Amino acid sequence: MPATYSSAAQAVHLLRVLIVEDDPIQLALLKAMLLDSGVRLVAEAVDGQGGLDRLADGRFDLVITDLRMDGMDGVEFLSRALALHGGAFAFSSAVEPDVLASAESIAHLQGASLIGALGKPLQIGELQALLRRAAAACAPSGQPERQRPAQAWPLSALATALEWRQFFPVYQPKLDLNNGEVTGVEVLARWRHPTAGLIAPAQFIATMEQTELIDVLFRQLLRQALADLASWEAQGQQLSLAINIAPRTLEDRSLPERLVQQVREAGIAPERISFELTETAISRHPATVLESVTRLRLRGFQVAVDDFGVGYSSLALLSALPFSELKIDRSFIAGMPLNGKVMPILESIMRLAKELGLRTVAEGIETGAERDFLRALGCEAGQGFLFGKPMNGPCLAAWLASRRA
Known part of the structure; x- marks a missing residue:
């Protein structure tokens, strides 16, 4: 066997x-x-x-x-x-x-x-x-990631976890839907709690976003992700890297220059780094997002609209922001071939992205039928369990090596 x-x-x-x-x-x-x-x-x-x-x-x-x-x-x-x-x-x-x-x-x-x-x-x-x-969907230990309510974790526990470096990045592959090549990864946070096991981000991100703890988490994850990206490049695999960024983090006016310095020290071109913002966050902080996204793009970084279709952004706001990528929320993908009502919505999203000059990425692809439908609609890239689940750095390196072999 x-x-x-x-x-x-x-x-x-x-x-x-x-x-x-x-x-x-x-x-x-x-x-x-x-x-x-x-x-x-x-x-x-x-x-x-x-x-x-x-x-x-x-x-x-x-x-x-x-x-x-x-x-x-x-x-x-x-x-x-x-x-x-x-x-x-x-x-x-x-x-x-x-x-x-x-x-x-x-x-x-x-x-x-x-x-x-x-x-x-x-x-x-x-x-x-x-x-x-x-x-x-289970953790590597065979146990599922614990789904405790976010309010169950006090800020003091989250601060201690950051201090003890208990948070770490995992990576979900992103593939070109036309040729099947791995083009990049999305960084996702995980918390390795000493007694509660592996905890998913839905259980701590919302709490962190209320304070400066989200900035510390972002810096820790990006630092490790850039080191992993450089390691994969040394093994002959050049990938792009996408990571979520909170509006609170964007309020730091020194952020663009610090990010440029950080990626250069890692030997990575800014063009290979994409920062993802949810559509809801964009609508709630339009002025901050507009300035920050513009300054990041001026320095060569890519910026994506995440979870598109479930937020409240106006088309006027989206057209005014210099985004480079549009990520289609997984709720539109699940069961797509069987749902006739979703198809015209997806067609409209694809047409909008093309008119705005945005690259399209579909999240949550789980079946070959979903992949084929999206490819036929003109979607350029995708991620989901069909291609690969989120993996830590060493596991992703082994996965990439097995694909090359």
Whole structure:
């Protein structure tokens, strides 16, 4: 058995799965298919309240819930389950494609880690692909990243974590959709907590953005990312690097010059560094963003609009800002080939980007069908689990080497 397959099978074996399904036949069938696929622990609940009770009593890596249930439907269940469950979710339902797409959009907007949907009748190949994504979403230790509410971490704990360098960057590959080449990576933050394990950024970024702690985190992540970028270049792999930047950090007028000095000391051209700003942040801080983005572009850096389509920026504001890249939010990508309403929206986004001279990047690509649709629409680049999950520096270096081989 190849090592990669063995590792994937082992990761699936470690998953703990909860099924929330009110149809006894579908429940029994899904449980049998999960066990046949190698899942070690499968729990079940026959309605939404039972699912919440299960989550309150134990921790699961994946929750598969039916959407159309009597009483508490799947959308309400997921909304209430987010307070109890920090792992992955998946829908299992035979609802109409547009209703499924709406449910998926609600899940993404609420911050749920939704990794897919299973149709009815159930298909074993579909289920096994879902399990692989669930396993990939787990931390390297086999345990999922802890999803604690952001307010659970006091500022003192976050400051101590920064002082002890417990935050580190992971990198998600970005590929050219036309030729499949790896063109760059996006930097994502992780917190290696000494007792709580690996913690995802959704659980600490919002709190940090209220204080100067976000500036310290940005500097630490960028410093390590530039060192890794230089290391990969020494191994023959020239990549671009994208990193999120908060409006608060942009308020520092000395920032552009400091960044130029920092990248030059690392031996990296500013043109290979892209700073990503969310559309919502742009609309809330237009004056700060306009000045800062302009000054960064004057020094050769790239600047991207992140999560485009879910914020509140006016087209006039976007056209006035000298961005170089537009990143399409994953909520538009999930289930895209089945959702006829999304297609004209994506076509409009692609047309807008072309008219503004912006490069387009799609986030959250998980299937070949999604990739093919985006490529046909003219999207230039993409990232998502289809290509590669976020990896630490050494893992990404090994992944790049395996692709070259």
